[in-house]
Amino acid sequence: MTTTPALETVGITKSYGSHSVLRGVDLAVPAGSVVALLGSNGAGKTTLVRILSTLLRADGGTASVNGHDVATQPGAVRESISLTGQFAAVDEVLTGRENLVLVAQLRHLEDPGGTADGLLARFGLSDAGSRRVATYSGGMRRRLDIAMSLIGDPPVLFLDEPTTGLDPQSRIEVWRTVRELAGRGTTVLLTTQYLDEAEQLADRIAILHEGRILTDGTLAELKQLLPPSRVEYVEKQPTLEDVFLALVGHDTTAT
């Protein structure tokens, strides 16, 4: 882990008409870390991600990704990032493999076909690779979507609510992928409204509330903000998720 942040924003503001969504966001994400941006619906998470991925211009403040300013060097920023939006951005008419080949060609890779086959295998989509995406389940689409984002090994990855609308197995599958990426040194900024997701995945958690970063730190640091813990004895009941997963099994590749 280096000391220069892979991603840094200073005083980012953005309004839509008289409605100010971001009111001065200061955030630094160390290279190689997974940071969860936590916030309720409408907190401005997606707006911030869109600014960082050069899809939207901020009204004020500065933001840089991998050392490149998003406003003045958008081309260099796009070279360093990959965006996985809130809804799987896949081409329904093409097959899964064709989707991957398309992105690999657009990223000007040497061997688009080989890249595609490798990712199909890695995401458990080899059998479905020659089928049109229109026939895929929600979880398969999301896996393909993330696989498309990994092409070209961009050092910074934005995952905007990657598990919203997914079934529990697919959710665990996505989590596994994010952990794997973190292990390879990819910087991940993940937005989520699920607290457990942030707890499971993130090295650091930033809470975005009413257009500002309310707090930013490791889980342990955040926990210290509250009074020290007390010991309570609670009977451990299996959660519905435990029951569901035990019954249907963890076989996520077959879906």
Added chain:
Amino acid sequence: MNSYAFRDTFVLVKRSLRHILRSPDTIITTAVTPITMLLLFVYVFGGAIDAGDGDYVDYLLPGILIVTVASGIAYTAFRLFTDVSGGLFERFASMPIARAAVLWSHVLTSVVANLVSLALVILVAVAMGFRTGAGVLAWLAAVAILVLFTLALTWLAVIPGLTATSMDGVSGFSYPLIFLPFVSSAFVPTSGMPGPVRWFAEHQPVTSIVNTIRGLYAQEPVGNDGWIAVAWCLALLVAAYVLAMRVYRGKIA
């Protein structure tokens, strides 16, 4: 524009042509409206229309070709809208690919798809008795005018493709374009129309384009209509392009 602009555009054109190949019904649907009109006007209304000497199908075809393009570009708007609403547009916009490639790929695909539909309509017209002694140059000139017209209308179609919020909004915009030929010299000579209608019909772009193509097929001198048609197409193309690019830049920052 970077060195990859052409390569990126080519890759994306291949993608959208694949879309068309996998749903050839879009081309057939595009051709069905003008072919229906062709049949209806030649075999039903044609007997009551006095369009001068010669076969009515020869008189009618140029206007039907305009209708073909007008109904064809609706699919361009539709394909673009699908990319925008499905998130692919944003995926491409956040990738290091040439900025011009995304829109140009849709525009070029539109030209190819429309040429195929136009060929289908012309084949049907030939089967119905359309004949022309036009030589290679005249054909090239007619195709050039149609391509220019397609480009102009396609850039116009890019605007609803980028801005529409629903599927209805996308398909709705092309209806006026399909009906514009009715108030022109496309179906009946303008001389029989009452004053203001006639004035409009004689000064709107469709009439000059239709008269030009008709002249080329009939091997008659095209005269001023040719230049007026080219001027209309170019003006429309530039205006639509500028407007579409403004919308595009507003959309992807």
